[in-house]
Amino acid sequence: MPEGDTIFRAARTLHRALAGQTVTRFETVLPKLARIDCDTPLAGRTVESVASRGKWLLMHFSGDLILLSHMLMSGSWHIYRPGEKWQRHRTHMRIVVETPPMLAVAFNVPVAEFHSAASLARREAFNRLGPAPLAADFDAAVAIANLAARPHLELGLALLDQTVLAGLGNVLKSEVAFACGLSPFRKVATLTPEQLAGLVATARQFLRANVTESSGHRRTTGRMDGEEFLWVYGRQGEPCRRCAAPIRSQKHTADGRISFFCPVCQT
Numbered sequence: 001m002p003e004g005d006t007i008f009r010a011a012r013t014l015h016r017a018l019a020g021q022t023v024t025r026f027e028t029v030l031p032k033l034a035r036i037d038c039d040t041p042l043a044g045r046t047v048e049s050v051a052s053r054g055k056w057l058l059m060h061f062s063g064d065l066i067l068l069s070h071m072l073m074s075g076s077w078h079i080y081r082p083g084e085k086w087q088r089h090r091t092h093m094r095i096v097v098e099t100p101p102m103l104a105v106a107f108n109v110p111v112a113e114f115h116s117a118a119s120l121a122r123r124e125a126f127n128r129l130g131p132a133p134l135a136a137d138f139d140a141a142v143a144i145a146n147l148a149a150r151p152h153l154e155l156g157l158a159l160l161d162q163t164v165l166a167g168l169g170n171v172l173k174s175e176v177a178f179a180c181g182l183s184p185f186r187k188v189a190t191l192t193p194e195q196l197a198g199l200v201a202t203a204r205q206f207l208r209a210n211v212t213e214s215s216g217h218r219r220t221t222g223r224m225d226g227e228e229f230l231w232v233y234g235r236q237g238e239p240c241r242r243c244a245a246p247i248r249s250q251k252h253t254a255d256g257r258i259s260f261f262c263p264v265c266q267t
């Protein structure tokens with residue numbers, strides 16, 4: 001699943017390509033979007049900005065229209081010059097926003113909605129998003145309080161809860177727990193305030209590092225070797241980079257998601 005850093009980068013790329021440009025063509029296979037475009041056409045509007053919030057991507061158009069999309073497991077946004085060959089087949093296309101220099105194409109985006117600022121504010125799931133560590137107004141104290149308010153959740157699941165902290169996915173949640181020396185199967189209730197603060201700070205650090213990382217690889221170890229980008233994720237049975245014990249993976253009983261961890265370094 002794309003994590004918050006991936007969506008942040010997608011938004012930044014789209015913003016650089018489209019902001020300030022006038023939409024010359026809008027195309028979609030999604031009926032709800034097509035109906036809005038029919039009633040209040042996208043063509044002629046200006047792309048004001050593209051931004052991310054957690055794992056949501058928001059494309060703001062002039063005239064109080066916002067395209068909200070979520071990639072879930074399979075979706076992606078690409079940018080192309082007019083006439084350039086797409087990297088995905090046309091059958092995967094869901095949305096095209098064309099401007100004179102560039103067009104943005106959404107492939108397999110499962111969630112896409114038009115909103116006004118008012119309807120977006122009412123949309124519950126969006127409002128319930130926790131603070132996004134990549135946002136300029138990120139408030140760590142709120143994120144720490146949100147974590148503390150879920151004492152019965154296992155840490156590995158609490159870190160994925162987008163109402164706690166918006167942006168972490170499966171890879172980084174395992175990496176954050178390792179970096180903090182905490183078992184992802186501990187209940188949040190067993191953690192000290194210092195440990196909670198450390199988790200939030202580490203989550204932010206890893207997300208930020210991966211926004212500036214140019215290789216396209218998600219990386220938490222700070223190492224340059226392509227084999228050593230991650231501490232634990234996907235490394236079941238391989239030796240821990242700190243203590244050499246075999247890395248383990250285990251499903252959380254609550255929802256069957258997997259956490260990777262070192263049984264020695266993480267307690």
Ligand SMILES: [Zn+2]
Nearest residue numbers: 240243262265
């Ligand atoms: Zn270890």
